[in-house]
Amino acid sequence: MVLTGRRGNLAPFPAHARSACLAMRVLVGGGTGFVGRALTQLLQSRGHEVTVISRQPGKNKITWDELSRTGLPPCEGAVNLSGENVLNPFQRWNESFQQEVVASRVETTKALAKAIAEAEHPPRAWVLVTGVGYYKPSHTTRYTEDSPGGDFDFFSRLVTRWEAAAKIPGDRTRQVVVRSGVVLGRDGGAIAQMLWPFRLGLGGPIASGRQPFPWIHVADLAGIVAHALERDGVTGILNGVSPSAVTTTSGDFAQAMGSALRRPAVLPLPGFVVSAIFGPERSVMLLEGQRVEPKRTLETNYRFVFPDLPSALRDILA
Numbered sequence: 001m002v003l004t005g006r007r008g009n010l011a012p013f014p015a016h017a018r019s020a021c022l023a024m025r026v027l028v029g030g031g032t033g034f035v036g037r038a039l040t041q042l043l044q045s046r047g048h049e050v051t052v053i054s055r056q057p058g059k060n061k062i063t064w065d066e067l068s069r070t071g072l073p074p075c076e077g078a079v080n081l082s083g084e085n086v087l088n089p090f091q092r093w094n095e096s097f098q099q100e101v102v103a104s105r106v107e108t109t110k111a112l113a114k115a116i117a118e119a120e121h122p123p124r125a126w127v128l129v130t131g132v133g134y135y136k137p138s139h140t141t142r143y144t145e146d147s148p149g150g151d152f153d154f155f156s157r158l159v160t161r162w163e164a165a166a167k168i169p170g171d172r173t174r175q176v177v178v179r180s181g182v183v184l185g186r187d188g189g190a191i192a193q194m195l196w197p198f199r200l201g202l203g204g205p206i207a208s209g210r211q212p213f214p215w216i217h218v219a220d221l222a223g224i225v226a227h228a229l230e231r232d233g234v235t236g237i238l239n240g241v242s243p244s245a246v247t248t249t250s251g252d253f254a255q256a257m258g259s260a261l262r263r264p265a266v267l268p269l270p271g272f273v274v275s276a277i278f279g280p281e282r283s284v285m286l287l288e289g290q291r292v293e294p295k296r297t298l299e300t301n302y303r304f305v306f307p308d309l310p311s312a313l314r315d316i317l318a
């Protein structure tokens, strides 16, 4: 292992999120996506070297086919962020799309876990990002990483299969799962889709606005994954939500968007419209929510860059 002085573009990451540490070679499945780009930038800014696993070949990339043919390239860390975009409004929620949503997560995770298990020199850490859809939506129950979940609807069953696919036998590699909430950032994710109605003054809460809104800034999701890769003691489940997300509702989010953009945010988006666009099963993600705490994440000494919604939105919408 070596210490390098290489630095990438540091702009969105405050100093404490960029502390120098031993350089690793990190393999990132789905590293071309919204979270993957933020993670790559953060890892490179800390002196790590990133190779992306993608469906498309390219510079600093390998394809999933190459991974299955030639096995794991030398690396000290591995991450999987692959997955078909669930909330693509142009995609009907039919059986073939549901199968793609599942396969793009479970099969890529299985392929990477298999390559790690078979590697002569496996990585020290293997991190999978899944979702808080594991926990049953509720206005009142507070969930920590120890809470049960996982077998009541499409998303909870998906997360159960996805996390099971990541398991590798033995203790040669530290295994971490980050259950992420709605990821907020400048270059993609939910905000990109919600921005225009708010900018036009047509934004507002979804349905009653009372449903919990489990959110995280993309810099913190990338930060938690980097923390999990770098910190030797970190293992098991970590909730990837902001500490204040446990009390944030969809109405609070609409209000904070309105004030950050200096626009009214009072026009509610009726639940039946959301259901009509996304279908009843998928609209659960927007019409219901989970009150999730990042209890273990904080216990592992991860320090959030954006612990509250107004500061996160000011950064994103600046």
Ligand SMILES: NC(=O)c1ccc[n+]([C@@H]2O[C@H](COP(=O)([O-])OP(=O)(O)OC[C@H]3O[C@@H](n4cnc5c(N)ncnc54)[C@H](OP(=O)(O)O)[C@@H]3O)[C@@H](O)[C@H]2O)c1
Residues within 6 Å of the ligand: 030, 031, 032, 033, 034, 035, 036, 053, 054, 055, 056, 080, 081, 082, 083, 084, 085, 100, 103, 104, 105, 108, 129, 130, 131, 132, 180, 181, 182, 183, 184, 188, 189, 190
């Ligand atoms: N964004 C959120 O709010 C959020 C919330 C909770 C959990 N997550 C999870 O976090 C991970 C990263 O999220 P993200 O927003 O960065 O995702 P994203 O940008 O939509 O996609 C990530 C990458 O997945 C790969 N991918 C897409 N469709 C695929 C398919 N059909 N088969 C195989 N690979 C496919 C693509 O890489 P290539 O084109 O290079 O192959 C893409 O760049 C995902 O697994 C997502 O489920 C995200």
